[in-house]
Amino acid sequence: MLGPNASLDSELRGAPVPDGVAAGTRVPRGPPEKLCAPPGLEEALSSLGLAGEREYAGDIFAEVMVCHALPRRALPRTITPEMRALVVDWLVQVHEYLALAGDTLYLAVHLLDSYLRAGRVRLHRLQLLGMACLFLACKMEECVLPEPASLCLLSAGSFSRAELLRAERRILSRLDFRLHHPGPLLCLELLTALAGSGPQVMLLATYFLELSLLEAEAAGWEPGRRAAAALNLAHRMLDGAGSRPKPTLYSSVELDPLEWCMVRASLRGPAPGRAAVFLKYARPQRQGTSLAAARLLRRPQPGPP
Structure with a gap:
């Protein structure tokens, strides 16, 4: 297993790159446009510490459960599912090492997938992209942010603080600042x-x-x-x-x-x-x-x- 301070560049460069990779075949999907609030919803929200939101129980349920998936678009030609899994696996280790909130990991992977499906990605920048997505997710979910310099150290010097911040700006621009996602x-x-x-x-x-x-x-x-x-x-x-x-x-x-x-x-x-x-x-x-x-x-x- 790669440590949180290991570089992925050598393993990624050695992976085969096919001409095109689909994200996977799926059966027809899509939840109903309107889900009825099930019995016991208000009590369930109370058990999650949302007792003050009982009045909006139905709206909260619809917002959380009827959230659209990413478009059925293939990964970029330069990125295989194995390469993506390698980066996500590394993010899981970094996330655990920094003791971040659970929602932070899911949002980081969602931002990574959103960016990958939005356009071309250079293979040697995939690790940098993953760390920038985790940094953005921390800004959305965490009370205390990890220092950019510390995140760079965890990558074994694969990129600098300036490169991390530039990658963050590219993600925000490509995703049009749409970072909210009920995970x-x-x-x-x-x-x-x-x-x-x-x-x-x-x-x-x-x-x-x-x-x-x-x-x-x-x-x-x-x-x-x-x-x-x-x-x-x-x-x-x-x-x-x-x-x-x-x-x-x-x-x-x-x-x-x-x-x-x-x-x-x-x-x-x-x-x-x-x-x-x-x-x-x-x-x-x-x-x-x-x-x-x-x-x-x-x-x-x-x-x-």
Whole structure:
């Protein structure tokens, strides 16, 4: 696993670059334009510390759950899904090393994907782009900002403070300062509160959701759907094959492709360039969740009667 102060340039330059890479095939998607507020929504908001927002419960639910995904546009020709995963894996390590908020990581990856789909990107600047996205996400989510000079040190001198700040300006210009994004972690917290899921289910679902950050195809799914797939998969693994959390906002057909994506990522284990999330959740502080998930997924399932 790369350390947070390791440079990616050598590994990225050695990766093959095909003529064109699609972000992944997906079934028709898109949540309903208007989701009805489910029963227990006000109580769920209260459990998340939003008791003062009960009057706007329906609007909050619609804003969080009916958030559009990124356009179905391929990655730039110079960037493969493996290269993107390598940078995201490194960002996960930097994020953990700096002890940043969970939403900061999801916003940083969203900004990275938004920029990658907005135009051409130079391969040797991909690590710089990832760090600049993390720096912008910190400005949106954190109370205390990391110093730009410290972020440069974590890249083993791959870029300077001036280059980091220039990259930040390019991102803001290309994205037209549109940085707000209700991430899938917020959706997961809301769905977990609605379903009354226990802490073990929440921890396992959070692991699956974070694993999906490494998959280029998952970037093309709405945050609410990604969160629902992670929670649904966690419930089925811990409570039985027929278990599904309530309320059911998406059908099995809508969630199955994402669940399989998360299952594949979990069974891959600590693969080179994709090990950070697995190792992070293997630690005792997170109850060895990644190890337990791999055992559960490899457990023989009962066949049809």
